[in-house]
Amino acid sequence: MFANMAAHLARKCSELNVGIVFIGYPRNIAQEKPGKGNTNLWSYQKLVQRLATTLENHGIAAFAVPEDGTSIICARHGCGVVRKPRGLARCEKGHAMQSDVNAALNILLRGARLLRCEAEAPDRLRVLSFTPTPSRVIEPKKDKKKHNPALKAG
Secondary structure (H helix, E strand, O other), X not given: OHHHHHHHHHHHXXXXXXXXXXXXXXXXXXXXXXXXXXXXXXXXXHHHHHHHHHHHHOXXXXXXXXXXXXXOEOOOOOOEEEEEHHHEEEEOOOOEEEHHHXXXXXXXXXXXXXXXXXXXXXXXXXXXXXXXXXXXXXXXXXXXXXXXXXXXXX
């Protein structure tokens, strides 16, 4: 399943002309030992390794970025956030964003700083999703009416 997911992500990144990918990485993952209830961390480590190798095979640089603290800071304003129900993160300046997207943007910003590059959180995002299976990756079906105004019922 990791191979399918990594290949799919690498193809998508290549199609979108992505040159660098920052992968959020828990700092304590290298210190964990197998058999202590941490099988998810070991699986995550295997996924990160597979993803990094596959991205590099597609000419895309991959960097692991420590993810600690990325969900408690507003990616747009740099101030603290309050986590609300349904994964909403709201900052003191009135900005609200889905908390995982906020954390991902903070990983992007942190990775750019580590590489001494400039980056800023975009105003608008399009989140892509898919479902990996052992044999293939399933993309969500597109609603033709939603994406093509000419097909909308009048």
